[in-house]
Amino acid sequence: MTLHLRRFLVLLLLILAPLPVAARPAWACSCAENSDPLGRSETAFVGVAEDVDEPWFGNEVEVRFAVESVLKGEAGDSVTLITMKDSASCGYEFVAGGRYRVFETGGETNLCDGNELLSEGHATGGEDRTLIFWGGTALVLLLVAGGVTWLIRKS
Template sequence: MTLHLRRVLVLLLLVLAPIPVAARPAWACSCAVDFDPFEQAQVAFVGVADQVDPDWFGNEVQVEFTVESVLKGAAGQTVTLVTMKDSASCGYDFVEGGRYRVYANEGQTWSCDGNELLSTGHGGGGRTRTIFWGGTVFVLIVVAGGVTWLIRRS
């Protein structure tokens, strides 16, 4: 293999390697239209998302809320609900510190349940953003190491 061809391959690796890390999920979730979320919910409340904990090995996220007011059903001072990690699986993207009107059934809530962000909080998804950029940097370092190894081998 010529030196020129190797350099072209290395350049392609550098350009294409971060793409899987930076790709966003496809929208596969579709919701029913013209329904009353309040009527469908077992529990409805207004509360602040205090803790958003993704299951790193699964596809679920546990969200702990401090309940400000109960609109329907029985809810204590805190409620913990499960949703999916991404919107493609109908998960709702709760942000720590955000104030929401939440509709839930059997300890779960989905993007199709009619949840509403009422005000943003302090969180802004910092942990998820840190993991994303950390993963991207890691991939770039590995690719750069591979490129260096290939060039020195030439």
């Protein structure tokens, strides 16, 4: 392999290496129904989001609520629901400490269900995950660049 071809391949690797890390799937969410959210849901309650567990990988977010009052169906003192991570895939963005009116069906809730923020909470953890993600991406790029530099010097 010639030196020019090797350098071209190394440069191509450096350019393409971060793409799988940075790429996210494209989704589309469209809420066409305008019917009564209470009528469509299995359970409805007012509660405080105690824990919002966002996944490192995947798209499902697990949210645990402390139930204050039940509007429809049966709910205990605590309810855990699944929603999607991104609003583009119809996920509802719950914030820990926030007080919500929540409508669920089958243990899940989404952007189209009519959930309503009643009072603000405080964000926890999202900023830390973003920092870790970009720090890890930078580390991978440094390792690739170091390996490429070693290969070029060796040849």
